[in-house]
Amino acid sequence: MTGQRIGQVVATYLDHLAVEKGRSGNTLAAYRRDLDRYIEWLIAKDLPGIDDITPDDVEAYRADLTRGYGEHQPLSAASVARAVSSLRGMHKFAVAERHAAANPLADAPPTNLPTRLPKAISVEEVGQLLDAARFGDGPIPLRDTALLEFLYGTGSRITEAVTCAIDDLDLGAGAVTLHGKGGKTRTVPLGNYAVAAIEAYLVRGRPAMNPNGPGVFRNSRGGPLSRQGAWAIIQNIAERAGLTVHISPHTLRHSYATHLLDGGADVRVVQELLGHTSVVTTQVYTLVTVDRLREVYATSHPRARR
Known part of the structure; x- marks a missing residue:
């Protein structure tokens, strides 16, 4: 349209x-x-x-x-x-998103604004989030834990997560097919923690919600979980975890990319995992890791400071 x-x-x-x-x-x-x-x-x-x-x-x-x-x-x-x-x-x-046929700024010169570095949280803060998600009984904590493990374990956009269908999962192979922007799909790995959390949710949590559709993540009434609903879930969990930084679904995507690069992943591999069309989009994350390297150098090298 x-x-x-x-x-x-x-x-x-x-x-x-x-x-x-x-x-x-x-x-x-x-x-x-x-x-x-x-x-x-x-x-x-x-x-x-x-x-x-x-x-x-x-x-x-x-x-x-x-x-x-x-x-x-x-x-x-x-x-x-x-x-x-x-x-x-x-x-x-x-x-x-096909709301317009053409972009009138496609050939306009770029505006020279300072680069905004993506805001990631630490591995420890991710752990705090997950601990807070697991708190309580019933299907909701199982769903919330699976959602956070999914987002952090795949680097998916929130729309890709809430539109993921059960048929997109291959838990035996530890992989999921994500449906990204412009109708593009990509298959990304699911780590062991994400697989375990999703399996627990699918076996003990999702059936209790009386689901009425193919989507993996359901709301408390059994309908599809919306982007707004997922955002509210993460905000509530962050508050419960005592995290004062602003955390959104995209924060987990930023953290996924940053932690991969911190661990030595190649930027082009991260580009493919994130579904970025250009590596230039992904390279902004390397600026974050360089800043961290400087911090480590400044505190660790004997000749870094006088």
């Missing part, structure tokens, strides 16, 4: 950022401000449909942000770059 109204696409994109990407409330508010202003400008130009927008329109909007227009004051170069970065992400998402 293409040609949706810009407001509909923006609402879907913000939901994607909140649930799948795990962006904080402040970050979401900034995106919303940038995109609401964009919508307002487009509607004033009689461009309500996302497929009505051309590269020239985006450039005109960038120019208006720089010099100011109507009741809006001129923005600084950094604010303009941030605003255009918000548009770039939204338009890229719209094409990837």
Whole structure:
């Protein structure tokens, strides 16, 4: 489906950022401000449909942000770059999810914003999360433990996890087929801990939920677990574990990649496991590991400090 109204696409994109990407409330508010202003400008130009927008329109909007227009004051170069970065992400998402036929920023020069390093938690904090998930009796702790082990053991996106069907699992081989963006699939390994947790859930937890569909992860009423539901589960478990850092489903994906690279995995192998189209996307994780290497060097090498 293409040609949706810009407001509909923006609402879907913000939901994607909140649930799948795990962006904080402040970050979401900034995106919303940038995109609401964009919508307002487009509607004033009689461009309500996302497929009505051309590269020239985006450039005109960038120019208006720089010099100011109507009741809006001129923005600084950094604010303009941030605003255009918000548009770039939204338009890229719209094409990837088939809400639009083309990306008007596809050939636009990149905005020079500082690289944001992915926020991973430590192996010890992952252990705290899993301990908190296992607390209690009944099918819910079994499901929650299986969900966390699945996310951390596969590096999957939350959408890939909640759409995973029982037929996608090959627990005997320790593998699962994930259905990623753009209809692409990939098969990734499942570690022993994830296999054991999923088996326990499938045998003792899921049947008690009276499941009514093929999806692995079910909500308490037996229906499919939604992205929002999975996000809330992880937030509650993190709170129970006493972790003060912001943790979302995507945090476990970041942690998966970071811990693999810390353990010596090749970046191109991690690229394949994460389902990244380009290795450039994966290489941001190497910046995190370099920072950790510096810390180890600074505290361990006899000539690192004077």
